[in-house]
Amino acid sequence: MTTAPADITSSYRPVAPPAEQETPGVVTVIEPKSGWAALDLREVWHYKDLLFTLASRDVKLRYRQTALGAVWVVLQPLIAAGIFSFVFGKVAKLPSDGVPYILFAYAGLLGWNAFNNTLTKASTCLVSNAQLVSKVYFPRLVLPLSTLGGTLIDFGVAFAVMAALMVFYRIVPHAGLLLLPVWLLLILLLAVGVGLFAAALTVSYRDIQYVLPVLTQFVLYASPVAYAVSAVPIGLRPFFFLNPLSGVLDAFRWSLLGTGSLNVGAVGYSALFGMVAFVCGAFAFRRMERRFADVI
Amino acid sequence: MSSKDIAISVRGLSKAYTIAHNAAKHTTAAEALVHRLRNPLQHPPAKETFWALKDVSFDIRRGDVLGIVGRNGAGKSTLLKILSRITEPTNGRALLHGRVASLLEVGTGFHPELTGRENIEMNGAILGMTRREILKYFDSIVEFAGVERFLDTPVKRYSSGMYVRLAFAVAAHLNPEILIVDEVLAVGDSEFQKKCLGKMGDVARQGRTVLFVSHQMPSVKALCSRVIQMSGGTVLRDGEPGSVVDQYLTDGSGDLLPERLWCREDQPGDAHLRLRALRVVDTAGEIRGTYSSSQAMIVEMEFDIAQPSSALCVGFDLINRNGVTVFRSNHNDGGERDWPALTVGRNTLKCVIPPGLLNFGKHFIAPKIGLHATAWVVNGEPEISFDVDLDHSDSPFWSVSDPNKFPGAVAPCLEWQVVGSKGAWKIGHPPNLS
Numbered sequence: 001m002t003t004a005p006a007d008i009t010s011s012y013r014p015v016a017p018p019a020e021q022e023t024p025g026v027v028t029v030i031e032p033k034s035g036w037a038a039l040d041l042r043e044v045w046h047y048k049d050l051l052f053t054l055a056s057r058d059v060k061l062r063y064r065q066t067a068l069g070a071v072w073v074v075l076q077p078l079i080a081a082g083i084f085s086f087v088f089g090k091v092a093k094l095p096s097d098g099v100p101y102i103l104f105a106y107a108g109l110l111g112w113n114a115f116n117n118t119l120t121k122a123s124t125c126l127v128s129n130a131q132l133v134s135k136v137y138f139p140r141l142v143l144p145l146s147t148l149g150g151t152l153i154d155f156g157v158a159f160a161v162m163a164a165l166m167v168f169y170r171i172v173p174h175a176g177l178l179l180l181p182v183w184l185l186l187i188l189l190l191a192v193g194v195g196l197f198a199a200a201l202t203v204s205y206r207d208i209q210y211v212l213p214v215l216t217q218f219v220l221y222a223s224p225v226a227y228a229v230s231a232v233p234i235g236l237r238p239f240f241f242l243n244p245l246s247g248v249l250d251a252f253r254w255s256l257l258g259t260g261s262l263n264v265g266a267v268g269y270s271a272l273f274g275m276v277a278f279v280c281g282a283f284a285f286r287r288m289e290r291r292f293a294d295v296i
Numbered sequence: 297m298s299s300k301d302i303a304i305s306v307r308g309l310s311k312a313y314t315i316a317h318n319a320a321k322h323t324t325a326a327e328a329l330v331h332r333l334r335n336p337l338q339h340p341p342a343k344e345t346f347w348a349l350k351d352v353s354f355d356i357r358r359g360d361v362l363g364i365v366g367r368n369g370a371g372k373s374t375l376l377k378i379l380s381r382i383t384e385p386t387n388g389r390a391l392l393h394g395r396v397a398s399l400l401e402v403g404t405g406f407h408p409e410l411t412g413r414e415n416i417e418m419n420g421a422i423l424g425m426t427r428r429e430i431l432k433y434f435d436s437i438v439e440f441a442g443v444e445r446f447l448d449t450p451v452k453r454y455s456s457g458m459y460v461r462l463a464f465a466v467a468a469h470l471n472p473e474i475l476i477v478d479e480v481l482a483v484g485d486s487e488f489q490k491k492c493l494g495k496m497g498d499v500a501r502q503g504r505t506v507l508f509v510s511h512q513m514p515s516v517k518a519l520c521s522r523v524i525q526m527s528g529g530t531v532l533r534d535g536e537p538g539s540v541v542d543q544y545l546t547d548g549s550g551d552l553l554p555e556r557l558w559c560r561e562d563q564p565g566d567a568h569l570r571l572r573a574l575r576v577v578d579t580a581g582e583i584r585g586t587y588s589s590s591q592a593m594i595v596e597m598e599f600d601i602a603q604p605s606s607a608l609c610v611g612f613d614l615i616n617r618n619g620v621t622v623f624r625s626n627h628n629d630g631g632e633r634d635w636p637a638l639t640v641g642r643n644t645l646k647c648v649i650p651p652g653l654l655n656f657g658k659h660f661i662a663p664k665i666g667l668h669a670t671a672w673v674v675n676g677e678p679e680i681s682f683d684v685d686l687d688h689s690d691s692p693f694w695s696v697s698d699p700n701k702f703p704g705a706v707a708p709c710l711e712w713q714v715v716g717s718k719g720a721w722k723i724g725h726p727p728n729l730s
């Protein structure tokens with residue numbers, strides 16, 4: 001046994017077996033690796049059944065033994081929108097670009113929650129599934145990606161309520177609505193990118209779990225969610241748009257309600273930032289994942 | 297050996313873990329930072345490299361059932377974790393030819409809130425089954441586990457037995473070419489264990505390769521075609537199951553004597569009790585290496601009680617050459633009136649093993665002292681050993697046959713009678729048949 005079989009792959013990924021059953025064609029090579037690794041999304045795809053099962057588990061589990069169940073998905077942003085419209089609309093009397101403040105705040109929260117929920121769930125998924133990580137092999141990227149399932153369903157439900165609110169307030173959608181999926185994609189790219197990085201760091205340093213909520217709270221008030229871009233002093237706007245979420249969240253609300261105008265520069269910056277964050281986060285995750293099982 | 301017959305080939309596999317000493321291990325970034333600030337000069341914190349696996353090499357042929365035995369910390373689980381791709385080796389290389397499934401724990405990914413049905417789907421997906429495979433085997437899994445009636449009940453309401461059965465049932469329906477199994481059969485009742493062993497035997501007969509870690513020597517002997525004994529991260533022995541298991545059991549215990557005395561510093565025990573001595577003597581109080589099975593053997597346990605407790609159970613396990621626990625005995629197994637009274641300070645208890653009970657061969661005694669149903673005080677490994685010569689029967693057949701072949705964990709001579717006969721049947725005096 002010194003001659004190596006012909007179809008050895010250099011990665012962990014099993015190769016599809018050839019037609020004849022006599023010689024098992026799948027060869028797994030196990031050896032130490034160092035440095036950066038390829039993302040290997042093909043193997044992630046190979047584990048798609050696991051990905052979907054994990055996602056459906058999260059959805060099923062979330063509202064077991066709750067009286068109101070899925071109603072919470074709607075109630076949470078509605079209550080938050082109510083608070084925002086009272087504090088910012090009634091007390092501070094900020095402008096809402098001509099739409100009812102509650103609708104305005106709810107539209108902002110719709111985009112914000114997509115970001116925040118994805119980031120929060122992705123960043124804690126490794127630690128909350130420590131048992132899986134230390135006892136079973138699967139491409140580790142499956143875990144953070146599976147959290148997207150629950151987020152998307154929440155988004156869908158909250159979006160349906162948005163549609164109902166728009167009918168109630170007689171807001172006619174404009175052509176910009178067609179761009180909404182693009183903004184959602186950009187928001188998710190950014191959230192998953194940061195989430196992957198945070199998830200990998202949380203394995204070694206649980207601090208991230210505590211730091212992240214504080215940071216996101218800060219970013220929430222630094223983004224156009226509870227207030228309009230038009231309420232930000234002109235002189236501060238360049239700094240305001242340094243926040244990669246500002247451009248895309250503003251565009252998100254523009255698509256829904258037609259408030260303000262599409263700031264192409266700011267959205268382009270958000271898009272670039274989101275893509276870079278995703279790629280960096282994914283590669284950093286792949287690089288750190290080798291130690292997960294040993295450290296977690 | 298041609299490469300075609302090889303299922304797993306391991307070359308120079310090593311795994312190092314870094315152990316940080318005293319306050320040098322930080323789990324929060326703040327701790328790490330504070331430590332750095334407080335000790336600016338002590339640059340690299342005191343670290344030590346621990347090799348859990350050292351230069352391990354072997355080949356496994358297709359269809360082999362390889363047992364891996366060894367004491368805790370010998371590197372068995374690390375080896376399985378590397379071969380399952382959960383963790384990476386530090387050095388070396390392994391090739392696995394064929395689809396691999398590994399089962400390092402029963403019920404990984406089981407969630408108490410999910411129903412039996414949902415957990416089957418979940419666990420199957422985690423173990424690498426496709427949705428189609430899970431659907432195909434679903435009924436068979438449910439039947440194997442025997443949980444039909446509770447399929448839609450959350451598993452948190454299952455008894456622990458049902459839980460384990462369901463978990464193993466899913467794993468038993470994996471269809472890999474290479475199956476890696478860690479000590480998972482140690483759970484469940486004995487009937488279910490038998491069922492699991494049977495299932496693993498089937499897997500092996502279908503020409504699949506199995507890697508199997510176990511502490512249960514009888515199952516290793518029954519299932520495996522080859523056994524590797526690991527020790528200190530290396531392969532110590534490799535060969536026939538019978539010989540490796542026998543050597544493993546006698547090693548370390550090979551130098552066990554019929555008496556063990558502990559000096560003050562390393563007396564096993566805790567604040568309640570400390571064990572001072574353990575020995576086997578004959579009826580005359582003589583310590584021997586070999587006892588005749590026709591004579592009583594007396595196990596003596598000497599210990600100091602510092603803190604009395606009514607829950608204290610002092611006992612031992614008697615283990616035979618195959619690693620089978622022949623019995624456990626505690627000082628309070630009998631009715632409460634018969635319990636020997638323990639006092640604060642020095643106690644010596646003796647337990648008489650009656651003549652005509654034990655089978656031939658080497659026996660080991662592991663002290664087992666605990667607070668009933670609460671905690672172990674001494675949960676010992678075998679500490680002393682002695683040999684037994686089988687000679688307690690007057691039967692002429694016993695004296696002519698090889699006394700070292702009598703099967704069974706014990707060898708009592710029981711009473712036999714003809715049903716409905718008026719008297720016992722005596723050799724040479726057949727009953728009148730007319």
